[in-house]
C-alpha cells in the first residue's frame with residue numbers, strides 16, 4: 039500500500055497554495071508534514087481527501103491513478119481524515135457517531151446497532167483505544183473525542199490516515215496516549231500523514247519528514263539524522279531561537295488582584311474555590327495546570343464574562359465587580375481567548391473587521407456612530423504587516439486564513455491598543471515555530487513596557503519559557519507557586535496532578 | 551464541511567451580481583415552465599395557457615398601469631423584507647414580520663385618524679413613526695424574551711403573530727377604531743393628511759402607486775447604510791457571525807439583540823403602514839394576509855442583501871400583479887402564482903439544482 043502525490047498544484051485565484059507538491063506515504067510509515075502557517079498543509083490534505091479539487095497533478099494509490107470528486111470517493115479508496123475540529127454529534131453515543139452516514143441496516147431498514155457496537159469494541163481493543171461504544175459524546179474530554187474520530191475512520195476501513203494538527207488540542211498527557219495509538223496504527227500497517235507544528239513530536243514519531251514553505255516542498259528529512267533546530271530553519275528559512283530571551287522582570291505596581299474569588303460553573307458547582315492571585319505591572323505570571331481545573335473560569339471572571347459569586351477583583355486600582363467587559367477593555371485589559379474560532383474571531387467577516395472587533399467604537403475608527411472604514415483598513419493593513427499575517431488583503435474573510443494566521447490576527451488585535459494587563463490563553467495554539475518566536479517576543483516586550491501578563495497555557499514548556507512566576511491550578515484552586523528561575527519541571531508536574539509539598543504552597547501577597 | 555470558502559471583498563455583491571441575476575432568471579424560467587406543465591396536466595387548453603402566460607407578463611410590466619400595480623404589491627414586501635434582513639444579519643430569524651405588519655399598520659392607522667387637523671408634513675411622518683414604534687414594540691417583546699430567558703425568537707414571534715392577529719380583531723370591533731357607521735369589523739379611514747400620496751394621480755388617477763415605493767427604496771438605502779457604515783450595524787453583523795466573539799470583544803450582546811429585533815420589527819411595522827396609510831386607507835381583519843411570510847421569502851431570495859431585496863420584492867410584486875391579471879383574463883387560479891414563487895425560491899435555495907439543469911450558463915466552474 040502506497041499513496042503517491044505527483045506534482046499536486048492548487049490555486050486560489052492567482053494565489054498558489056500548493057505548487058507541484060510530490061510526496062508519498064507507505065503503509066507502516068508515519069510521514070510528518072511540516073511548514074509555516076499558510077504553507078499549504080491543510081490545503082494539500084483537503085486535496086487528498088477530496089474536499090477540494092487540485093488544479094494539476096496526480097494522486098495514485100498503489101500505482102493506480104485515482105480521482106476524488108468528494109470525500110466519499112476518498113473514503114471508498116481507503117483514505118480517512120481526522121479534522122482539527124471534530125465532526126461529532128454530542129447528543130449521540132459513540133457507536134451512533136461512528137456509523138453516521140453508513141448506518142448498517144437489517145432486513146426492512148431497521149438500524150442494526152448491535153453489529154456496529156461489536157465492531158467498535160473490536161477496533162477499540164485492537165488499537166488500544168479504550169472506547170466504550172455506548173458512552174455519550176456529551177461531556178467527553180477532547181482526547182477521547184479524538185479517539186472516536188479515529189474509530190470512525192477505522193470503521194470505514196481506512197488504510198491511509200490523515201491527521202491535521204491532532205495534538206494542538208490535547209493536553210501533554212493526552213499526547214502521550216495519542217502517540218501510543220499512532221504506534222499501534224503504524225504497527226498495523228496503516229499509512230499515516232501527520233501535520234504538526236511541534237518539532238519535538240516530529241522527532242519522536244516521524245519515519246519521514248517533508249517540509250513545505252510557500253506551497254512548495256523545500257526539503258525532506260530523516261528524523262534520525264536531523265535536529266529540531268535544523269527543521270525549524272528549513273521551515274522558516276532562517277535560524278529560529280526556541281528559547282525566549284528575556285531579562286529579569288522589573289515588577290511594578292499591582293495591576294490585577296484577586297481575593298478569595300469564588301465562581302460557579304453555571305450550575306451550582308464551584309469552579310473557582312477561593313482564588314488569591316496578584317499580577318504586577320511588568321511581570322508574566324504563568325498558570326499551569328491540566329485543562330479543566332478552573333482556568334477557563336478564571337479568565338472569564340477577570341474579563342467580566344462570568345459572574346463572581348464571592349470575593350473581590352481589583353484591576354488597575356479599583357474593584358471591577360459589576361463593570362462591563364467593554365469598560366474593562368477601556369481600562370486596559372486585553373484578552374486572547376483560548377479558542378480563536380469560538381470566541382476570538384468572526385470568521386465569516388473580513389480580516390479588517392476582525393482587527394477592530396473590540397475597538398471599532400473608538401474615536402480613531404468612528405465618529406457619531408459612523409465607522410470610518412478607510413482608517414480601519416489602514417490600521418488593519420499596518421497590523422497585518424507588523425504581525426506578518428499572511429493574507430491576500432485585509433478584505434479577505436478570516437476563514438480564508440490558515441489557522442496560525444487567524445491566531446496572529448487575534449494577537450495583533452489585542453496588542454494594538456494601550457493595555458495594562460494581557461490575559462493570554464493558549465496564545466500560540468496552532469502557530470508555527472517562527473511565529474511562536476515572534477509572539478513570545480511580543481509578549482516579553484509588552485512585559486518590559488510595563489504590561490502585566492497572565493499567561494494560561496496547557497503547554498508546560500511555554501509556561502516555563504515565558505513566566506516569571508508560575509502558579510499551578512488544580513481543582514479550582516491555586517495549589518502551588520514556583521519561581522521560574524528555580525522551578526523544577528517534575529515538581530510542577532506533580533503539582534498539576536494535585537500533589538504538593540509544604541514549601542511550595544501558594545502564599546499570595548495581598549493587594550494594598 | 552466547506553474548505554473552499556470564497557474570499558469576499560468589500561464589493562462582494564458587485565462581483566457576485568452577475569451570477570445571482572443569472573440564477574434568478576434561470577429559476578424564473580424554470581418556474582414558469584413548471585407552471586405551464588401544471589396547467590397542461592390540469593386540462594387547461596394550449597391557447598388558454600398562452601393567454602395565461604402573456605397576461606402574467608402584461609399584467610406586471612405591460613403598461614404604466616400594470617407597472618403601478620406591480621410596485622404597489624412590491625412596496626410592503628420590500629419594506630417588510632428589509633425588516634427581516636436586519637434580524638437575519640443579527641442571526642435572528644424573525645418569523646414575526648406578519649404580526650409586526652399588523653401592529654405597525656394599526657398604530658399608523660390610529661395616529662392617522664386621531665389628528666385630523668395636523669398638516670400633512672407633520673401628520674404623515676408622525677403616523678409612520680407610530681407604525682414603526684408599534685412594530686418595534688411587538689418585536690422587542692421577542693427580543694427581550696430571548697435575552698432574558700433564552701426563549702427562541704422563532705417560537706415567541708409565532709406566538710406574537712397570533713396575539714397580534716387577535717388584538718387587531720379586537721380593536722376593529724370596538725370604538726374608537728371601529729368605523730361607527732359599520733357593524734362589521736372595519737376601521738375608520740385614515741385622514742388624507744396621513745395618507746401616502748399617489749405619485750401619478752396627475753397623470754392617471756387610477757394609478758395606485760404611492761409614496762410608499764420611494765419609502766421602500768429609502769429604507770433599503772438606510773438599512774444598507776446602517777449595516778455597513780455604522781457601529782450599530784457592525785455590532786449587529788457580529789451578532790450574526792459569531793455572537794460569542796462579540797461578547798468577548800466587549801459588545802453588549804443583550805442590548806444588540808434587542809435593538810436588532812426592534813429595528814427589524816419597526817421596519818416591518820412601516821410595511822404595515824404602507825397598507826393602512828396607503829392602498830387600503832383603513833384596516834380590516836388580517837389585512838396583512840400573509841404578506842409577512844412572503845416578505846421572508848423575498849429576503850431569502852435576495853440572500854438577505856438590502857439592495858437585492860428591492861429587486862426580489864419587485865419580482866414577487868410583479869408575480870402578484872401579473873397573477874391577478876392572469877386570473878381575470880385566463881381564469882387560472884392565483885394559487886398557480888404561489889407555486890411559481892415557491893419554485894423560484896426552491897431553485898435559489900438549492901442553486902445546485904439550477905446549475906444542474908442549465909450547466910451551460912455556469913460553464914466556467916466558479917471555484918473561489
Ligand SMILES: Nc1ncnc2c1ncn2[C@@H]1O[C@H](COP(=O)(O)OP(=O)(O)OP(=O)(O)O)[C@@H](O)[C@H]1O
Pocket residue numbers: 050055073074075076077078079080081082428429430438439440441442443468470553554555556557918
Ligand atoms: N478557501 C480559500 N480561499 C483563499 N485562500 C485560501 C483558502 N484556503 C486557504 N487559503 C490560503 O492558502 C494558504 C494555505 O493555507 P493552509 O490552510 O493550507 O495553510 P496551513 O499550512 O495548513 O497553515 P496552518 O499551519 O496555519 O494551519 C493560506 O495562505 C491561505 O490563506
Ligand SMILES: [Mg+2]
Pocket residue numbers: 079080081440441
Ligand atoms: Mg492548517
